[in-house]
Amino acid sequence: MAFNIPKEKAVPLGCITPAPVTEQPMMITGNWREYRPVIDHEKCNLCMNCVVYCPDACWQLNQAEDEVVWNWKYCKGCMICVNECSTSALSKAYELDFEDGVVRLEKPF
């Protein structure tokens, strides 16, 4: 069976897929979070461990400000970044201590 896949949509050999460049508004997962990571910018040495290890790409480097930025909309609170932080700049904090970070969906999905 032959498939006619346009060249620009074909996945290259080795299954390299392009990294997502935009947010996916259909799958907001911020309400899975019980605890959130809190960054102390004084301690952070920009080792990029959190950016690399985050399964949902919720840590991104802001090159203009020279600091990593947290995306509360999609962070599930898995705390991998807190475990991987090399300078213990990240700490775990209970979600109800914060007024912000509200993702109030009508239905779970």
Place this chain on the structure above:
Amino acid sequence: MASKMKQITIWARGVVQDKEGRDVANGIAIAAKSEGKFTQAFDNYVDLPDRVNVPLRKYARISDTEIETAYEYENEQPEVVVVMDATIVKGINILRGMQKGGTLVVATDRKPEDILKFIPNKDLLSKIVCVPAKAIVGHQTVDFSGSEGGIDAVGLGQGISSAILGALAKGTGLVKIESLAAIVKNKEALFKGSEAAVVKTL
């Protein structure tokens, strides 16, 4: 007919509170049935309950007359909403479909005011009940027995669900605490939860 039927929606976290949430729904339904009411209790199939920490729903219905809506598998107008993990109030419109004068039961060690500031449509509530369930019991049962029609090998109400059931009985008066004590395994937590529950009328 529909006005007599009381709908109870339980919000819990996926996998980690799956069994506990089911125990609250089943426990209130079995206890009400033993008092001669007509009841239903079931899980929601839409919420993808097999993902850790995803907010999911469990439902119970209690009625004085026979329940005719046997094939409606969602509670459209819940009278009582139980939140097993307090952080869910930031993530979901938990009072969706509630008519004025409902009750909210939250498992938290915080004060009712701290929870209410996260609920924009709190004027629907007539009562809020806060119970420090995790502090009373200290553990949650993570188990899949009893799910999707399976046999419940662990038993009903071993973890935080028994404390929440005690608070639910105290706050809403839907069932007597004696009929809950007859079915719940962790009876100590049931009575402790009933004692420790903070009921605030709004």
